[in-house]
Amino acid sequence: MQAVRLHNLKKTFKLKRKAPGLMGSIRSLYKPEWNTVEAVKGISLEIEQGELLAFIGPNGAGKSTTIKMLTGILHPSEGEAEVLGYVPYKQRQQLAYHIGAIFGQKPQLWYHLPPIDTFELFAHIYELDYTAYQKRRDFLVEALQIQDFLETPVRKLSLGQRMRCEIASSLLHAPKILFLDEPTIGLDVIAKQHLREAIKTLHEEENLTIFLTSHDVGDVEALCKRVVIINHGQVIFDDKTSALKRQYLTHKIIGVRFGREIPEDFSVRDAELLKRGTWGAKIRLDTSIRPVDDLIMALMSYAPVVDLTIEDPPMEEVIREIYTAQESIHLNHKEQQEVPA
Amino acid sequence: MLREIKFVLQLIKLNIASAMEYRASFLMQAVGMFINNGIYFVFWILFFDKFGELRGYSIDQIFLLFAIITLGFGMALTFAGNANRIAEFVAQGRLDYYLTLPRPVLPHLLFSWMNPFTFGDLSFGVISYFFTGRFDPVSIVLTFVSAVLAAVIFVSVFGIFGSLAFYIGNAKEITFFLGNAMISFSLYPIGLFQGAVRLILYTLIPAAFVGAVPVEIVETGNLKLLGYLAIAAAIGATLMTVVFQTGLRRYESGSAINVNM
Numbered sequence: 001m002q003a004v005r006l007h008n009l010k011k012t013f014k015l016k017r018k019a020p021g022l023m024g025s026i027r028s029l030y031k032p033e034w035n036t037v038e039a040v041k042g043i044s045l046e047i048e049q050g051e052l053l054a055f056i057g058p059n060g061a062g063k064s065t066t067i068k069m070l071t072g073i074l075h076p077s078e079g080e081a082e083v084l085g086y087v088p089y090k091q092r093q094q095l096a097y098h099i100g101a102i103f104g105q106k107p108q109l110w111y112h113l114p115p116i117d118t119f120e121l122f123a124h125i126y127e128l129d130y131t132a133y134q135k136r137r138d139f140l141v142e143a144l145q146i147q148d149f150l151e152t153p154v155r156k157l158s159l160g161q162r163m164r165c166e167i168a169s170s171l172l173h174a175p176k177i178l179f180l181d182e183p184t185i186g187l188d189v190i191a192k193q194h195l196r197e198a199i200k201t202l203h204e205e206e207n208l209t210i211f212l213t214s215h216d217v218g219d220v221e222a223l224c225k226r227v228v229i230i231n232h233g234q235v236i237f238d239d240k241t242s243a244l245k246r247q248y249l250t251h252k253i254i255g256v257r258f259g260r261e262i263p264e265d266f267s268v269r270d271a272e273l274l275k276r277g278t279w280g281a282k283i284r285l286d287t288s289i290r291p292v293d294d295l296i297m298a299l300m301s302y303a304p305v306v307d308l309t310i311e312d313p314p315m316e317e318v319i320r321e322i323y324t325a326q327e328s329i330h331l332n333h334k335e336q337q338e339v340p341a
Numbered sequence: 342m343l344r345e346i347k348f349v350l351q352l353i354k355l356n357i358a359s360a361m362e363y364r365a366s367f368l369m370q371a372v373g374m375f376i377n378n379g380i381y382f383v384f385w386i387l388f389f390d391k392f393g394e395l396r397g398y399s400i401d402q403i404f405l406l407f408a409i410i411t412l413g414f415g416m417a418l419t420f421a422g423n424a425n426r427i428a429e430f431v432a433q434g435r436l437d438y439y440l441t442l443p444r445p446v447l448p449h450l451l452f453s454w455m456n457p458f459t460f461g462d463l464s465f466g467v468i469s470y471f472f473t474g475r476f477d478p479v480s481i482v483l484t485f486v487s488a489v490l491a492a493v494i495f496v497s498v499f500g501i502f503g504s505l506a507f508y509i510g511n512a513k514e515i516t517f518f519l520g521n522a523m524i525s526f527s528l529y530p531i532g533l534f535q536g537a538v539r540l541i542l543y544t545l546i547p548a549a550f551v552g553a554v555p556v557e558i559v560e561t562g563n564l565k566l567l568g569y570l571a572i573a574a575a576i577g578a579t580l581m582t583v584v585f586q587t588g589l590r591r592y593e594s595g596s597a598i599n600v601n602m
Contacts (some may be wrong), residue, residue: 002533093445094443101441106435121355126443
């Protein structure tokens with residue numbers, strides 16, 4: 001069953017342009033100039049029930065605008081959107097009973113009150129049966145391990161504790177889809193790890209569809225099987241996370257530690273020396289230029305090898321490459337449009 | 342309807358709990374507002390002590406006028422504390438939280454915050470009423486009902502002006518200016534204003550409906566006039582809902598960081 005279906009979804013904003021300074025302000029009073037910005041330029045997407053999808057892209061790519069259209073916050077300028085069979089901008093209230101949404105920078109919890117008070121309010125908002133609510137709350141408290149600070153005012157919680165409580169509050173009504181917009185923003189490594197584990201557990205136990213946007217590639221690697229990348233309001237990649245790696249991983253990072261010291265002029269043919277130490281080196285190898293086994297043979301014949309590691313480059317680097325490639329295509333396209341005929 | 346009332350009551354309970362987190366600050370703000378109102382009050386006592394009457398108003402009517410306005414304004418912003426902050430929410434794109442929840446946005450937004458200052462107004466209203474010396478049940482009921490209707494009108498006016506933010510971008514200043522104008526004009530005897538100004542006070546800035554009209558209702562026991570006031574309140578609330586709901590389609594959200602207080 002499809003949880004989300006988008007067809008050619010577009011959103012344009014009209015922005016007022018103002019020249020700098022006081023004169024610019026005065027001029028904009030009697031002769032305002034407007035720019036039309038296409039934040040989302042025709043996204044088509046289908047998400048199955050139970051999928052855990054990463055929706056990523058650089059700042060200003062259109063991620064949050066898309067989520068806001070899916071949750072009924074914004075009206076699309078063109079195109080169609082259906083979430084769990086509802087049209088979000090027409091059936092916002094009906095849809096809201098079946099979805100949960102967390103915006104990392106827009107907390108739902110009441111700041112001066114303990115999380116338990118917001119939970120009680122949410123039980124009223126979603127009109128939950130009180131006994132069922134208590135049962136559900138206890139389950140989430142256990143799953144997210146928030147029992148120790150359930151009665152502490154939110155303002156006194158750490159960011160990680162607060163975010164776990166945010167997730168609990170948005171799952172009290174057992175939604176079918178959870179929209180997570182930057183849930184790990186500002187969290188330390190441990191808090192991120194705890195949160196990812198909790199999200200994974202809830203996804204698996206409840207067959208919850210999760211639509212995750214994040215700037216943290218670690219979230220994508222740890223959680224998502226499918227990744228959709230958008231840039232300039234358009235989908236530039238939509239496939240399995242493993243395919244993303246395969247398609248864009250044209251090189252490996254090879255770490256080697258020798259049994260003896262290596263000279264200062266140590267170099268490697270057809271590969272890039274990233275780092276050289278007294279006993280070893282880190283090498284970046286483009287596998288389309290030189291096979292891995294060839295390099296390893298060369299290293300082993302150079303000197304006795306004590307340790308050897310072969311790694312894929314970090315996902316972050318892969319995504320950066322995609323963005324950069326897309327950016328240059330975008331710029332070329334713009335330049336071509338600006339050249340007079 | 343009943344479920345919405347239950348929900349609003351739950352919000353009010355939470356607002357009180359939130360305000361009680363800072364009891365000292367809460368009390369200081371409430372006392373501050375009480376003193377602020379008291380300064381006006383003393384001015385009028387001194388004025389009527391010297392001149393006796395002003396355009397048909399004696400000090401007794403002024404006590405009643407103060408009682409109804411401060412009770413009405415106090416009720417409005419004690420329960421619907423966000424009424425005069427709608428423009429900020431719209432301009433800063435802070436309605437996202439309300440839009441993701443399965444409740445009508447306007448009542449949810451209005452009743453999600455309690456302004457601690459207005460407890461000073463409420464208590465001042467009660468004390469002002471004691472000065473009127475009207476302790477018969479009819480006067481008490483008429484004063485209470487009129488104050489509730491005045492509260493609805495206050496909320497509606499703030500709501501309408503605040504919702505202009507959907508159309509003109511930032512309506513914070515206009516809400517502040519017109520809201521203050523409404524309160525200021527309502528605190529004077531209506532007989533002072535004639536012609537175009539008087540027309541404005543019954544339409545654009547409906548100060549007369551929160552001050553002069555309720556005073557006349559309590560003084561004369563005119564139930565027909567009370568009916569008209571109820572109609573005015575209903576028109577105000579409807580207009581606010583229409584302006585807000587129509588504007589909501591133009592809402593553009595934003596990246597501001599929100600906190601529910």
